[in-house]
Amino acid sequence: MSGLQSLAERTVLVTGGSRGIGAATARLLYERGAEVILHYGNGVDAARSVAAELGDRVHLVQGDLTLHGAAEVVWRQAIAATGRVDVLINNAGAWIPSPVDDDAGWQEGWEANLALNLTAPAELCRQAIGHFRQRGGGIVINVTSRSAHRGDDADHLAYGAAKGGLLALTKGIARGYATDGILAYAIAPGWVATDIAAGADIEQLAAALPLREVTPPTDVAEVITFLASGRARHTTGATIDITGADYVR
Numbered sequence: 471m472s473g474l475q476s477l478a479e480r481t482v483l484v485t486g487g488s489r490g491i492g493a494a495t496a497r498l499l500y501e502r503g504a505e506v507i508l509h510y511g512n513g514v515d516a517a518r519s520v521a522a523e524l525g526d527r528v529h530l531v532q533g534d535l536t537l538h539g540a541a542e543v544v545w546r547q548a549i550a551a552t553g554r555v556d557v558l559i560n561n562a563g564a565w566i567p568s569p570v571d572d573d574a575g576w577q578e579g580w581e582a583n584l585a586l587n588l589t590a591p592a593e594l595c596r597q598a599i600g601h602f603r604q605r606g607g608g609i610v611i612n613v614t615s616r617s618a619h620r621g622d623d624a625d626h627l628a629y630g631a632a633k634g635g636l637l638a639l640t641k642g643i644a645r646g647y648a649t650d651g652i653l654a655y656a657i658a659p660g661w662v663a664t665d666i667a668a669g670a671d672i673e674q675l676a677a678a679l680p681l682r683e684v685t686p687p688t689d690v691a692e693v694i695t696f697l698a699s700g701r702a703r704h705t706t707g708a709t710i711d712i713t714g715a716d717y718v719r
Contacts, residue, residue: 475699478503482698483548483555485509485535485594486562488517490664491613491694494687495559498695500524507531507548507555511562535562536585541593549601557609557698558598560591560636568628580628587632592639599647607651611697612640613690614709616660616717637709644707653706655697659690660713681714 482499486492487508496506497520507529510517514532521528529551533544548555564586568579595610602608615622615630618637622630637656644654661675662685676683690712696702697710711717 475696475701476503477695477699480556480698481505481507481552481554482557482559483507483509483531483545483594484559484561485544485591486511488513488520491659491662491687491690492559492561493520494691495561495694496520496528497524498688498691499698500527502695502699504557504698505529505552507551509533509544509548509562511535535590536582538585541590542597545594545597554605555598555601555608556605557611558594559611559613559694559698560594561613561694562590563587563613563633565626565629567625569625570627576628583628583632584635587629588635588639591636595639595643599643599650599652602652603647603650607653609698609700610640610643610652610654611694612636612654612656613694614640614656614658616658616711616713618656618658618709619711619719620717640709641707648706653700653703655702655705655707656709657690657694657697658709658711658713659685660711660716661685662687662690662712679714679716683714685712685714 482504484496487496488510496508500506505527509531511534531547533540566579566582569575614637615633617630618633640654640656
């Protein structure tokens with residue numbers, strides 16, 4: 471493991487860990503020595519596949535984070551599985567449409583986006599803060615989006631609003647709980663080659679990007695894993711953009 475940050479002795483909860491950024495992160499965390507609590511929503515087969523691929527330091531927990539109260543249940547499962555969590559990675563999310571011109575669609579999309587992309591991670595952060603304060607510290611890493619900075623398209627206004635809220639939450643945690651040893655970071659990816667981009671023309675997307683390629687999930691996983699190591703304490707409160715220079719602040 472020469473030249474790489476070791477995560478031995480750290481227990482990490484990754485939400486949405488059965489695919490995409492979450493699965494790539496779980497793999498890298500495991501490779502670096504972490505005990506991984508892998509959360510999944512409905513993709514039990516995919517979650518079991520990742521767990522079987524990795525080994526005995528993976529623990530599966532399930533919960534539909536669109537449902538009220540599910541986040542607290544997921545947290546309780548995580549603590550029951552390992553006795554502690556050192557790092558919380560709020561990765562689970564979805565790009566849910568909320569068309570303005572459709573009254574029912576707007577309301578449904580707004581509520582679904584807030585439930586999954588803001589309320590559930592906020593509840594997990596709340597649980598983590600209490601746990602971390604008792605243990606003398608911990609790390610929160612929230613996966614937001616470039617939409618948190620620039621907004622999203624007309625059919626996904628609620629998604630951008632939810633991710634913006636998650637970004638503000640992360641900053642507030644960093645500022646409010648640093649003296650308790652709690653570090654908080656936000657990751658703001660652009661287009662990543664995951665299920666969210668599956669409906670798009672990947673080649674057309676790539677052609678419009680400065681690097682001429684859509685970000686692979688492993689790039690995002692590398693940044694998350696580094697922050698999970700605790701080796702960037704004074705970066706707490708920061709947002710790291712991973713857009714291949716597509717969106718530069």
